[in-house]
Amino acid sequence: MIELDGVDLDRGDRRVLSDLRLTLGERRIGVVGANGSGKSSFARLLNGLLKPTRGTVRVFGTDTAADPKAARRHVGFLFQNPDHQIVYPGVAEDLAFGLKNRDLPKSEIGPRVEAALARFGLAGFGERLAHELSGGERQLVALAGIMVLEPRLLVLDEPTTLLDLRNTRRVMAAVEAADRPVVMATHDLALLDGFDRVLVFDRGRVACDAPPIEALAAYRRIAEA
Numbered sequence: 001m002i003e004l005d006g007v008d009l010d011r012g013d014r015r016v017l018s019d020l021r022l023t024l025g026e027r028r029i030g031v032v033g034a035n036g037s038g039k040s041s042f043a044r045l046l047n048g049l050l051k052p053t054r055g056t057v058r059v060f061g062t063d064t065a066a067d068p069k070a071a072r073r074h075v076g077f078l079f080q081n082p083d084h085q086i087v088y089p090g091v092a093e094d095l096a097f098g099l100k101n102r103d104l105p106k107s108e109i110g111p112r113v114e115a116a117l118a119r120f121g122l123a124g125f126g127e128r129l130a131h132e133l134s135g136g137e138r139q140l141v142a143l144a145g146i147m148v149l150e151p152r153l154l155v156l157d158e159p160t161t162l163l164d165l166r167n168t169r170r171v172m173a174a175v176e177a178a179d180r181p182v183v184m185a186t187h188d189l190a191l192l193d194g195f196d197r198v199l200v201f202d203r204g205r206v207a208c209d210a211p212p213i214e215a216l217a218a219y220r221r222i223a224e225a
């Protein structure tokens, strides 16, 4: 599903990721690490938002640097702040936007938008204005906006950071129910319970790559060192 081969990433004049060699195929993959350890940079490599300085990133066989457009079709990317994602004022209008861009016939767009909203507990929200929704509802709209495009993989960059407990639970229930693989960067270690694999980043390198209990223990050791 995801292959990183000898990947370095420089941002500005700094090396922020070093020599990443990873093959990822699990259903739920967590990414943790201190502030500035490289989690967001790693997530952004997966859909071609950032290109490696050295090495290759392949997602479902697509080289994200050579064909970022195809990479973005494969990978639905959710930002920490849904306001970076929601483009149109109306909820249904916003979800329809991505589908129109994909030249879907008009007759199919409405039903697909309705179905995506219903799936995230947002039935009846189509005519609401996004800026009038709560932060958690907006994050769910942003997630529905990605899922409606049916990407093969979801990459979520700290999707619950702005949310209260109730909305965190709603977003995580939606993530758990997602019928496709998920890569999620987070500072909230409790969310990784039940994940298959967790990567612990430390200063741009993968310091531990293990199931949650072992990985989170390693992360705590690094944080306390």
Ligand SMILES: Nc1ncnc2c1ncn2[C@@H]1O[C@H](COP(=O)(O)OP(=O)(O)OP(=O)(O)O)[C@@H](O)[C@H]1O
Residues within 6 Å of the ligand: 011, 012, 013, 014, 016, 033, 034, 035, 036, 037, 038, 039, 040, 041, 042
């Ligand atoms: N546009 C940029 N130009 C230069 N350096 C950058 C840029 N964006 C990020 N960095 C640096 O890259 C490093 C990794 O940042 P990144 O955002 O990937 O970390 P992170 O683990 O997601 O951090 P956080 O937990 O704070 O979100 C940091 O040292 C950061 O200062």
